[in-house]
Amino acid sequence: MPSTLLDELLAEARPIWQAMIAHPFLHELATGTLSRERFHFWVQQDYRFVQDGIRFLGLLIARAPDEELRRGLLDAAVAFRNELTIFEEYARQHALSLAVEPTPICLGYTSFLLATAATGSLVEALTVLWCAEKAYYDAWSAVRAQLGLAPAYARWIENWTSPQFASWVDWLGEQLAKRATTPDRPPIRAAFLATARYEYLFWDMVYTGSNWPI
Numbered sequence: 526m527p528s529t530l531l532d533e534l535l536a537e538a539r540p541i542w543q544a545m546i547a548h549p550f551l552h553e554l555a556t557g558t559l560s561r562e563r564f565h566f567w568v569q570q571d572y573r574f575v576q577d578g579i580r581f582l583g584l585l586i587a588r589a590p591d592e593e594l595r596r597g598l599l600d601a602a603v604a605f606r607n608e609l610t611i612f613e614e615y616a617r618q619h620a621l622s623l624a625v626e627p628t629p630i631c632l633g634y635t636s637f638l639l640a641t642a643a644t645g646s647l648v649e650a651l652t653v654l655w656c657a658e659k660a661y662y663d664a665w666s667a668v669r670a671q672l673g674l675a676p677a678y679a680r681w682i683e684n685w686t687s688p689q690f691a692s693w694v695d696w697l698g699e700q701l702a703k704r705a706t707t708p709d710r711p712p713i714r715a716a717f718l719a720t721a722r723y724e725y726l727f728w729d730m731v732y733t734g735s736n737w738p739i
């Protein structure tokens with residue numbers, strides 16, 4: 526399948542993508558005006574997200590039918606481990622507890638990831654992963670374009686905008702494109718849209734402080 530699949534997915538989700546990149550959380554982060562309270566809420570919730578992301582990836586590795594895909598996904602496992610360290614070092618420096626419960630949106634997103642890896646098709650699960658990673662690459666690249674490697678956020682900006690990360694995201698997209706068949710398209714489109722919406726919602730949740738009402 527030609528990589529028009531990837532272009533079509535991104536085109537269909539363009540309004541969500543634009544809203545995501547222009548979200549006040551990212552805008553304020555990029556202009557240095559984001560409150561510490563909001564940033565710390567993101568640190569706590571994204572740490573939870575990455576923890577479950579590792580479980581998601583473990584399921585995906587177990588289901589990958591060939592060595593090429595398993596090895597490429599293993600590279601992501603190493604990267605996610607490194608992300609946990611970045612969060613932990615930041616939390617230690619700022620005396621921030623990472624032992625928090627996930628919010629409804631964080632729990633909804635991670636439950637969706639795990640459900641897709643456990644009961645969706647392989648290409649649906651690859652779609653979810655590619656969408657989530659591409660969203661982070663694009664969001665943090667937009668931040669970097671405005672802010673450079675500002676010390677407060679440098680490790681995250683570097684992590685999600687590096688050339689290695691960019692080529693890994695492209696590799697993942699190619700894996701998806703070459704494995705997707707025509708009948709796979711409707712579930713792939715649905716998985717991509719749901720993930721893009723969750724990516725938008727995650728920024729919105731950490732900006733507004735949305736949490737369990739009781």
Ligand SMILES: Cc1ncc(C[n+]2csc(CCO)c2C)c(N)n1
Pocket residue numbers: 571574575577578579581582605608638653654657658661724727
């Ligand atoms: C909200 C949010 N979206 C994407 C990432 C990047 N990322 C880190 S682990 C992982 C695996 C689960 O798909 C992904 C995509 C993030 N940190 N937070």
